[in-house]
Amino acid sequence: MQRDVHSQGDLKDSDVIDVQGMTMRVAQAKELGLLSDAFDEQLSIGAARRAAQEHGKAQEQTPEKTQRSDTGYTEYDTATDALNAALDDGSIEYEEASQYHTALGEVALAGLSVDEVVNTVEGLADGSLVENEVSGETLSMISSVEKSVTEAATQSAIHELGQEGFDQLDQLANAHPGVRQVIRQYAVDRVSGQSDGVTWAALAADLREQLGYQ
Structure with missing residues (x-):
């Protein structure tokens, strides 16, 4: 003993x-x-x-605190800190956040903001901006960022909603331009860690309710 x-x-x-x-x-x-x-x-x-x-x-x-980003690129640092916070509270998965981090880094290195990239993409889409008004390097960066962000957001939505739920959301977007804009803005907010914990499921349910669907 x-x-x-x-x-x-x-x-x-x-x-x-x-x-x-x-x-x-x-x-x-x-x-x-x-x-x-x-x-x-x-x-x-x-x-x-x-x-x-x-x-x-x-x-x-004493929970471990994620170190704050301090690269000197204000928007990138702010978005990175927000994404890390979203990771910590479980509202976003690592794989998705990692792709957003990379995209934000490309935007920052190009000397642009997320809003400028979004406006350029929308301008090229609606014809208010033509390609020769944008440098080839910037166009290449925007194309790469748009592709990676779209893939990450799509996989995230499918993972949460299931393929059937995602298809239903896509149908709503195709039928209602306003819905497509809301979804695009939500995706942009996710990239910057500014979705305030709103999930794809909550967004889809809210849109269906507003449109009068059961």
């Missing part, structure tokens, strides 16, 4: 202790002059174990 001891006075001659890897009774350790060494050794081990246990408890009680 083991018990805690705090000084040599707590030991009985018949107690069994470990001394330098050998097991012996306290009386034997006294005769050999090893009792002080044995007690100091066990005290050090016990203190180390207690310190490790206390450290572990402190780690459990």
Whole structure:
């Protein structure tokens, strides 16, 4: 039977202790002059174990904080911090967030904002902007970003809604231009970590309700 001891006075001659890897009774350790060494050794081990246990408890009680982004690109840093927060609260998956991080980095390195990219994409789509008004390098970057963001958002929606639910949402978007715009804005908000915890399922349910669908 083991018990805690705090000084040599707590030991009985018949107690069994470990001394330098050998097991012996306290009386034997006294005769050999090893009792002080044995007690100091066990005290050090016990203190180390207690310190490790206390450290572990402190780690459990204090959640690890994600380091804030500080690249010097204000919009990128803000969006990255927001995405990391969304990751922490589980409202976005790592794979999706990772693709958004990459896209945001490309936009930042091009010296553009997310809004400028969105406006360029929309301008090219509705004809208010022609390709020769945009540099080839910027067009290439925007095409890459749009493709990766669309793929990430699509996979996220399918994962959450299922293929049938996604198809229904896509049908609503094709039938109602306003719905398509809402979905596009929501996707942009997800990229920047600004979706405020709104899920694809909640968005789809809200749109169906507004359109009068059961």
